[in-house]
Structure formats: C-alpha cells, structure tokens
Amino acid sequence: MSRGDLEDVGRLFNQAFRQVAKAPSRDLVAYLDHLFLSSPNYTEEAGSLVHRNAAGRIDSALLALPMTFEIENRRITARLLCAFMADGRAGLAGAARIARAIRVSDPEFCFSDNASPVSADHWMAGGGSLLPVQSLEWRRTFRPTGAMMERIRTKLPWLNEPFLSILAYPVDQMARRMMPSLAARQELRGRWVTADADSLLHCFQTMTRHFPLRPSWSKDEFVWLLENAASNRMQGTLTSKVLLDREDKEIGACIYFHSPRRTAHVLNVLSEPGHEVEVVEAMFAELEASEHVAARGMAQPFLMNALLRTGRTSFANRGYFCMTTDRKDVRSAVVHDDLYVGGLASESWSRLLTDFR
Template sequence: MHGQIARTNTMLREAMQHASRPMERRDLGAVAAMFASAFRGGRIAPGLEAYLERFCFGHPQTSPEVGSRVYESETGELSAAILCVPLRFRVEGQPVTARLLCNFMAVGETGARGAACLSRYFRAKRHDFLFSDTASDASATHWKTGGGRIMPIQSLEWCRVFRPVSAGARSLHRILRGEAGALVLAPLSLLDKAARRRRPLLVAHMPDGVSVQEVGATQFLVEARPMLGRFSVHPDWDPSEFAWLSQMVEANPALGPLRFSLIRDATGASIGTAAYCGTGQGRASVLNLVCLEGRERESVAGLLADFDRQGYCEARGATQPFLMRALQAHRHMSFRHRGFFCIAGRMPALHRALDQDLVYAEGLSSETWSRLLTDF
C-alpha cells in the first residue's frame, strides 16, 4: 500500500511538473488576457502585449530556465502564470542569478490547480535566490508555505511630505500626478506656502557641509558599487542589465524621468548616492538610496532637502533596516504597508545575510519600475 501511494504521489508530481512550463512568446496573448482578467476587470489596455514581451523576454539574461512560467492544462489552455525577471546579484561575492517574481495570476476552472502547481515549482529548496517586493497577503502565505521568509521592514514604504496641500490633491486622481496635473494644481502653491510658514518643520533643510549634485548613470554606478559592499547580498548591476533596467524605468510614464544624485560632505567626499524619478512638482519616487556606513542621517537629510529645493510636494521610497533611524528622525515622515517583501532560496549565505539584515534589494533591482503596477 505504501509503495502504491508513493508511486501515485510521484505520478502526480510529474504530471504537475509537465503542466508547468517556461513561458514562450506564443503565450503573450493568453498571458495578457489573463493579466487583464486577474488585475484589470478584463480590460486589455493598448500596448499591454508589447510591454509583456519586453518585460518577459527583453532582459539580457532571460532564458527558459530563469524566465516567466505558465501552467498549461490538459486542453492546452493557460490558466495560471508567474512573471519573472532574472537579476544578477552578489551573494558573499559569488555571482548569482536571482529571480524577481512579479505578477502571480490564475483564472478559470483550472486556475487554482495551476496556482498550486506553480507554487510547488517555486519552493525555496529548488532555487538559489527568489524574491518579491509586492506580494499580496495570499501570495505571502504561498511564500511561507514554500520555505520563504517575509521581511516586515522592507514591506513598508516611507513618505516625507513637503507641500501637504498639493500632495493631498495629487493623491485624488492619477492624472493629477503628471506634468498636466502640475498646471492644474499650480494655484495650490499659495496654500502650501502658507502651510510651510505656519509649520516650518515641513521645510527640509540641507545639513551643514552637505551638498547634492545630479550626475549621470555612469558616475552613479562608479560611486554606488563600493557602497553596496557593506551588504553581503546586493545587486551586481552589470552594464547590460543596468541599461535594460534604466530603459524600463524611462518607459514608465507614471514615474517620470530617471535621475541620479551624488551626496557629498564638507570635504567633497561622496557619502551617498540615489536613483529616483520625478515629474513636474509632484512626487519624487526614490528607487535606490545607498550610502557609506555611518553616514545615513546626512545622506537622507541631504536628499530630502534637495527634493524640497526642487519643489516636489512629497518623496516616497522603500524602507530598509539600515535607513530606519535616519528616516524616523524626520518630522512629517510616515510609513505604510506597500506589499509583502518575500525572499526564499537554498543558499546558506542568503540566510546568513537575512539574519544580519545584510540584504539589499530594492528600486532598480525590484518591481518598483514596472508599468504592470502603475499602468495598463
């Protein structure tokens, strides 16, 4: 009896594995329809299929082994999918291809079976390094069941408001967040000026001796790479991958142009770097902020002061353990849940880094830039 049960379980696992397969270009139409059904009430936006092709197959490291995955039923119908982006990381100096798991979707009668099959495939013991920074509560349960870990601090978003009237108005509708919104909301600047006079702490001041300079992508990489060395797990950002990620950011109209900043102290030495996006006088979306150990307060304060100087109404970014004290030192700073940050893998070095809060994965090396979150 035990032998028969074991054979049956083996057959079931083989059947499920056969039904789960790498996504191919011929699946784009079905995946677009599935995405629309799962996340957009069935409406397929113009350009969605073309974007999915770029998202799923455009990365220079994409291959069937590390790309997106679908579930195909016995009738040949796709009823579940997980979109994946391969990203190069260093884990204690060793190059590793991590898989960023993004949209997890299932539809139709066989959707539940497909979701279970894909969840079984993406178990921690089968892969070196998996992560997601936008998991829902249901997805987080799948991660934990499969041997993953949920990181509570990285699951938060910080927000610093500079001009509360404009920031509140822009939150009412997406169209008000772009350059057109800046024109519509221009009269509110008078109310913000009054609010800032009444509440001086809304103004972010540059620390003594600190300066912030806009730089190009090349200089950002030169300065940021040594600073990433404080983390035992961090993005590699090789030139081809960084170029692709930058192009994907620039293609997202909801974010605005991609910019890079260098933060210096009174001696002119670099103490921090940042990558962010912003449109008009709206929101500055901080993708990455990395600095020298011990210079977190100056780097955070300098960057926020520079955003205030440029006229942004607010700044937002992902929370990291090494930045918490520096962020909490600011008035008019708030934190909210943005999606569960989940991570899994079979590498002992990865778990050592997690235990010591030495994992850095956000912004350009996360799902923040995806139009599938903010568009379509």
C-alpha cells in the same frame, strides 16, 4: 513561457490586474516580450512560467525577471517574481503547481516586493520569509495641501490639474509658516550632481559592498534596468544624482522619478556607512527644492535611523516583500538584515504597475 504564449499571458494579465476581459494591446505584448524574454540575464531555466489546463489553454502564469546577485563574493542568479496571475477559480490548481515548481527547483534566491496578503501567506506556507521593513513605504510630506490635491486627482482625474495646483500653493505657504517642521533641513554639507550610468554603477558597487547579499550587476544589466525604468513616464522623469561632500568625495547617491508638484518616487538611496543621516536629509532638501509636494520610497533597515531622525516621516504597508532560498548563506543574510534589495532590484519601476489601463 515562450513568445507564442504572450498573447494569452497578456489577456490573463488584463483579466487579473485590470479587471477587463479583452485582448492585450500590442504595446503590452511588446513590453512583456522585452522585459521577460529579452533581458541580459534571460535563460529559459530562470524565466517566467505558464500552466496549461487539460484543454491546452493557459490558466495561470508567473512572470519572472532574472537578476545577478552576489553573496559573500559569489555570484548567483536571483529571480524577481513579478505578476502571479490565475484565471479565477479555474486557474487555482495551475497556480498551485507553478508555486510548487518554484519551491522544488532549489532556488538560489527568489523574491517579490509587492505580494498581496494571500500571496504572502503562500510564500510563508512554502517555507519562505517575509521582510517586514522592506514591506513598508516611507513617506515625507513637504506641502500637505498639494499632496492632498494629488490624491484627489488620482481618484478624480477629470479635475483641472493647474487650477488645483494654484489653489494649493497659498494654503501650503501658510501651513509651512505655521509648521516649520514641514520644511526639510537646509544645512547641507555637500552638493548634488547629476550622475551618468558609469558613476552611478560605481556608487552601487562601492556603497553596497559591506552587504553580504547585494546586486552584482554588470554594466549591460545596469544600463538595461535604468533604460527600462526611464521608460515609465507615468511616474515622472528618471533622475540620478550623486552627493559630494566638501572635498568632492562621493558619500551618497539617489535615483528617483522627478515630478514637480507631485510626489517624488525614490527608487534607491545609497550612502557610505556612517553618512546615512546627512544623505537622507540632503535628499529631502533636494526634492523639496525641486517643487515636489512629497517623497516616498521603500524602507530599508540601514536607513531607518536616518528616516526616523528627520521628522515628519510616516510609514505604511506597500505590499509584502517575500523571498525564498535553498542557500544557508542567503537565508542568514536575510535573517540578519545583511542584504541590499529594492529600487532597481524590485518591480517598483515597472510599467506593469502604472500603464496598460
């Protein structure tokens, strides 16, 4: 994909994901350019793909974002595959050629965290793997009436939001008195402090080092990801915090979209090994104190014990997390859940999921 293709790709995006046949806005074209042609790791070989039919028109496309990963102390270029789109039945042949081109390119690590059931079937048929835990979203509700009102507002956006919040508050106060388990545990052994990019990157590097397969971001790449996530104002204000224990040692970190009276979207939860339970409990207490009605995020194998122990946590399919690789060491890490992915290493922060309606 080149810059000359962006208008056609934007039009195809509108048709495939917004069900409207119209030219893309200037904002959408600029975002596609910035995200997929201007990232710190962009190369043509690791970039997005388009297919032109016999008439020279783009009938299918696959948007890809290169990311740096590390496997057993060796750096590799991973490709986060985002939007896979085709122009109806006319674009299916082109989409199949794109999928085959990915498979035969000897990929070091290609993954998608939001695949549809049909796309997941194609991944599996092509020799890829499905990660069942990362395909789940966890959800913790603090204020059930407020959470229900949020779902109503999503379907009926014309309703008066302040009025609904005022209406929900006394009902939730009563519900929390009747069901004390709705409240997060408050016996915290540490304190949360706001983190800048440097301290947050340090936490990523130290708290994921025991995973054989993990992101290996440079500072430039990490800051670029944070800045792009922060631009997604539809989800709230991007907030980064580090959990310090009583000796002021860093034992956990959290990146989330702060949105009072709404659900907090948690991108990443990090923990020093052995501190998962207290980090998750401290995160829930912090989000509840920040007036969120609920919290949600991608499930991770190393967090499951902590999430299940906190109570009032439910799980649902969030879209299939699929991957493919030609490397035995990467495949082994995936099979044994020895990998860290998700959050910033996913498309869950992208404006393509929330904007450009």
